Amino acid sequence: MNENVRSSSKIVAYLLLILNCLSPMAAIVIAPSLPQMQKYFSNVPNVEFLVPMALTIPGLLVALCSPIVGILSDKFGRKKLLVTATFAYSILGIMPFWLNDLPSIIASRVLLGCAEGVIVTISTTLIGDYYQGVIRQRYLALQTTFASTSAILFFMIGGILGEHGWRIPYVIYIVPVFLAILSLFLLWEPNRHQIMQEDDSQIQPTFRPILLAFICAVTFIGAMSFMVLQIQMAYILGILGEDSPKVAGNIASACSALIVIGTLSIHVLSKLGFRTPHNLFIAFGLIGTSFILISHAQNAHDLLIYSLINGLGCGLLLPTLAIWNMRELPGNKRGMGTGMWYGSYCLGMFFSPIIVVAGSKMVGGLMPMLQTIGIFLIPIALIALILGFVKFKQATVKTVA
CATH class of the missing domain: 1.20.1250.20 (MFS general substrate transporter like domains)
Structure with missing residues (x-):
């Protein structure tokens, strides 16, 4: 074969x-x-x-x-x-x-x-x-x-x-x-020689350590954000006066279902012409907005609705980051670059509860901390959108030239 x-x-x-x-x-x-x-x-x-x-x-x-x-x-x-x-x-x-x-x-x-x-x-x-x-x-x-x-x-x-x-x-x-x-x-x-040849009908990308570091930094932020609700769901429900593990499990399951849908939506967005910056804008925008909304939730029903928004954003975010990282790696650096990416991803998950707990003490509670995280993520989404417009303009200029 x-x-x-x-x-x-x-x-x-x-x-x-x-x-x-x-x-x-x-x-x-x-x-x-x-x-x-x-x-x-x-x-x-x-x-x-x-x-x-x-x-x-x-x-x-x-x-x-x-x-x-x-x-x-x-x-x-x-x-x-x-x-x-x-x-x-x-x-x-x-x-x-x-x-x-x-x-x-x-x-x-x-x-x-x-x-x-x-x-x-x-x-x-x-x-x-x-x-x-x-x-x-x-x-x-x-x-x-x-x-x-x-x-x-x-x-x-x-x-x-x-x-x-x-x-x-x-x-x-x-x-x-x-x-x-x-x-x-x-x-x-x-085949070592083969993976160094043309990929996707284009010349292999040049390895750029600074870009890899940037992707890893964004991935750390994304993984940290992804784990917030996974870990803090029961605590948020406790603040809202709902202590039932069953309710926490139901909301977590619904959120997981939206994560799956979010991962599949990347194919639809790709067919519509959306690229990495646009996906990052949507993903970070949804996650940031969901945290701001959750910080003002009044009951478990509110939390459910806002958690679905969060799940959709998280589902879109992680594969977008993985695809972005893989696309920028030449064949001879693919293992190292993937390892760096996975390391950043796991570090983000590990430090998520530490950051949330420490931040909650500084800003006066879990709900204010969620709002702070949301406010932090919205500008990241806007920066991604701006970069998307800049890349589109550069590509248009090159095409015309």
Whole structure:
């Protein structure tokens, strides 16, 4: 089978998309059973701090490891690293099923985060290597669609398995073994010469470190904004006088559904002629406006409506950033650039609650902080719109010339 045929294979694309879903799986599948785990280790000092670390520490390690992984994959290749990391992810993920002390469990989760960093970075990089143009854009957008949808599925699975004890959800980590085997037989190492040739019928872009740093900074802001409602929903409902976990879950689910719709809307906007600056304007505009509206919400119904606006903006934002970053990377820097991007994305998610909590103390509460974030994001949206007009004008001048 020649590489042109292989690169058009939907099976390979869906395998890469499913591999990327191992990132939300690392945290979400054990989330419902954390209270049971904390009760089991109740005699351990600082258990209320250590148990949540089992949930969050892999994400931090992804942020720290992704740039290094990207550099290594550019130098030594992609496939072997990805297959090895997927096997390791499965073994490390299931270890807490047998481990009996909390420090060992946290250590296994640290190593799991390193393996996760390899998987998400290289699976995304391979989408850039295997596919071009509209097809590449479609699969990068579908990454967020798959991740958002799988998050709902993993939470349900984690809840069902958690009914039988806090250790049982870790059994789900046996699944990546089969993904590793499929990767071994279905994936191939990209041709180094080929990915340096023409891409999308154009000359490969010049690597610009300053532009990469700028994209990573915008991505950090986007990821931080994305996580605000994911983490703060129950606290916002508490302020509104609604303490029901069921209501919080329903609103979060509705918001997740709009995130999925937002990821799919990028294809429609592309057909209408919208480009990265326009999508960023819409996305940051929707998210910023939603935060301002939420800060003035009077009840759970208001929060639901405004959260839907937020979900739509978040769904559009993340694939737009991924596509923007991938488009600006030459083949020989694709791994490193993708690793930097993923690192910024995960750092934004990690620091989101820290920034919100610290900011809330400074401005007098969570609701004023949400308004502050919204006011901060609106100018970013306007700057993106202005840059869109400038690029359009420059392109028009070049066409006329």
